[in-house]
Every structure is written in C-alpha cells, then in structure tokens.
C-alpha cells in the first residue's frame with residue numbers, strides 16, 4: 451500500500467519569501483532608506499512585533515482596526531501583530547516621559563502585518579520605513595520630513611517628475627468644517643477620505659447621512675476641489691482657517707528654499723484614514739497616481755495623551771516597501787539581483803586546507819571570498835565561481851605557491867597574473 455502523498459507547504463496569502471535574489475533587492479531598499487534617515491540626523495529604534503490589542507483599538511482608526519491580526523495568548527492576553535509603528539512609538543515616548551530630550555528624530559524599519567485583501571501594492575506582511583519627530587509643534591518638523599522623503603526618493607534614482615507629495619491639513623479641514631457649521635467633523639473625515647473612490651452621488655448621500663445639508667455639502671465639495679493655496683484663500687473666511695492655511699504656505703516656502711518645490715503640491719483630497727492625525731497630513735504618489743500610495747503621514751499631537759500619557763506633539767510618516775519597489779522596477783531602478791563575490795579560491799589539486807588558509811587571508815583583507823566545499827574538478831570550480839558572481843579567481847597551488855605567490859585570473863577580462871596576497875589585493879581593489 452502506498453502512503454498518501456503529503457501536500458507540500460504553502461506560502462501564506464499576502465506574504466513573500468525572500469530568496470537571495472529578492473533579498474538583495476530588499477537590502478538595497480533598506481540600505482538606501484537607512485542611509486537617508488541617518489543623513490537627515492534620525493536615530494534608529496525598534497519595538498516588539500506584537501503589542502497588546504488595546505494599543506490599536508479606538509486610537510488608530512476603524513479601517514486599520516478591522517485589519518488587525520489578533521489572538522489570545524496562553525496567558526489570556528489579547529495580542530495583535532503590529533499593523534503600524536506609530537502607537538508603539540507613542541508607547542515608547544510615554545514610558546520614558548521627560549527623560550527623553552525633546553525634540554528628537556527617530557526612524558525604524560518595522561515588519562508590519564495587516565489582514566488586507568492582498569492586491570497590487572498591498573500585502574498582509576510588509577516593511578515600512580518610519581521617520582518621526584517627537585516633541586515639537588514647529589512646522590519645520592514637517593519641512594524636515596518632506597525634504598527627507600524627496601531626498602531619499604532621489605537617492606533611489608527617481609526624479610521630481612516621477613512622484614508627488616500631496617499635502618493637506620486636518621486643522622484646515624477642521625476649521626473649514628466648523629466654518630460651514632458641520633455638526634460632527636469626526637464623522638465626515640472617513641467620508642472625505644473615500645471621496646474620490648465613491649463618486650459624487652455616494653459622497654453627497656454619505657454627507658447627508660452625517661448630518662450635512664445640501665448647501666454644506668456643496669461648499670465642502672468646492673473646498674475639496676481647490677488646487678492651490680490661492681483657491682483656498684478665496685473661499686475660507688475664519689481667522690482659524692486663515693492661520694491653518696498660512697502654516698501650509700510657510701511649509702511650501704521652506705521646501706522651495708530647500709530645492710524641493712517641484713516635489714510638493716497642495717492636495718486637499720489627502721485626508722488619511724488614521725484617526726490620530728491633528729494637523730498637516732500628506733501622501734506620496736507616483737506622478738500619474740496609477741499606483742497605491744508610496745508613503746503617508748502627518749502630525750499627531752494628541753496620540754500620547756489619548757494613550758494615557760501627557761501631551762507630546764509628534765509628526766512622521768511611513769513608506770512601504772511594496773509600492774516603492776514596484777515604482778522603482780517600472781523605472782528600471784532596481785539593482786541587478788545577482789550575487790557579487792570578490793574572490794573565488796580554487797585549487798588544481800583539491801588541497802582543502804590550503805583553500806581554507808588562502809580564503810582566510812583574503813577575507814582578512816576585507817574581500818568577500820568563497821571556494822569549493824568538496825573535492826571538485828577545476829571546470830566545476832570555475833562553474834561555481836561564475837554562479838557566485840566571482841570577479842577574481844585565486845589558485846592556491848600553482849608553481850610558485852610554496853613561495854607565497856598565487857596565480858590569479860580576472861573572470862571578466864581573462865587577464866592572468868601571479869602575485870603575493872598583498873599585490874593581488876592591490877590589483878583587485880583598483
């Protein structure tokens with residue numbers, strides 16, 4: 451009797467495997483993110499991948515709460531895999547209280563989990579660069595973050611015409627909603643967030659259900675269609691709205707001075723799904739807006755307070771790896787996923803001890819080195835060297851090996867030579 455065949459294991463929906471060739475691309479993204487964050491003076495931090503469920507419920511916003519991966523652990527605690535980093539950051543800030551010197555700039559590269567319908571640009575497990583500035587109300591914190599976004603996208607090889615940072619303000623939206631006499635602004639935000647997806651008719655119906663009259667909803671629509679600071683200025687009336695608009699104007703002025711004017715635009719359709727934003731909000735899109743958002747963020751001045759701490763202002767953003775990689779791929783900006791090795795150490799006589807000894811010498815000089823792990827014909831060794839992307843081969847047992855001189859070969863040009871490890875190292879480094 452034959453044993454029943456076991457089904458091979460399956461990759462969970464919405465997750466990815468990172469074989470070495472994908473990992474090389476992934477590390478290129480991580481390295482570029484990290485380098486940019488450090489260049490702007492942000493310090494790296496981390497937290498746990500799971501938190502108490504209540505850190506998210508009620509504070510993050512309905513959509514993200516409905517997407518939580520949560521479970522009860524063996525101690526009967528309600529736990530959630532982190533869907534975003536901001537609540538964890540707020541917890542860290544609250545825990546340390548006044549002992550943290552403010553303002554400070556931190557970054558993190560968390561792996562996040564959201565039970566979303568897996569689709570292009572959205573997965574159930576992804577990575578997200580987070581940059582946040584804690585402890586200042588100043589609009590120049592927003593300027594720093596937006597400059598960092600533009601600068602890091604340039605690092606990836608994108609140009610100003612490839613992406614756009616759409617900026618809006620919850621404060622402005624709020625003051626305008628008050629100006630037109632909206633009964634409950636918090637009910638209106640999620641509708642505004644969906645506005646472009648649901649179409650004019652449903653938009654008006656939903657606003658009516660939230661208590662807005664036809665006139666109010668028309669005014670709101672006109673406001674949301676404003677394309678420039680001047681358009682908005684012509685509509686708004688209250689001092690509070692004027693102040694909120696002046697803040698956006700100040701931000702744009704500074705970004706212009708820093709050379710990023712072409713990267714930012716006023717986009718009042720950016721509302722953000724998360725509940726905790728209180729001021730400037732922004733989203734980054736590819737220029738044609740054909741993809742999901744590359745990044746999103748904003749100011750959250752009351753999150754720490756809502757979580758039981760004192761008032762500590764914060765502002766930051768998250769940039770996901772998935773849409774970014776799609777965009778870079780479309781522009782041919784992802785690196786070659788092939789392995790690159792400096793030196794492959796080969797042997798005519800399968801002298802394994804000598805192979806290990808010479809490999810150690812070259813590794814000590816800072817080169818990446820590989821070699822056969824079992825006796826193999828020279829042809830097979832060369833095949834391995836090529837498969838591993840070796841640039842140079844060093845033979846450990848040529849005629850002059852007893853005097854410490856090794857034959858070597860440049861695999862790209864076929865050039866041959868003999869030399870001590872020191873002279874070979876010099877040639878390889880050129």
Ligand code: HAM
Pocket residue numbers: 533534535536564566571572573574575576578580581582724743744745746747748765766767768769770771772773
């Ligand atoms: P978010 O808009 O939910 O904001 O996410 C920011 C970015 O993360 C998105 O623009 C997208 O690139 C990426 N992202 C979100 N969900 C997924 C997914 N399911 N699959 C792939 N990528 C995804 C936040 O998370 C805020 N906590 C950001 C923030 C930091 N605000 C202040 N500080």
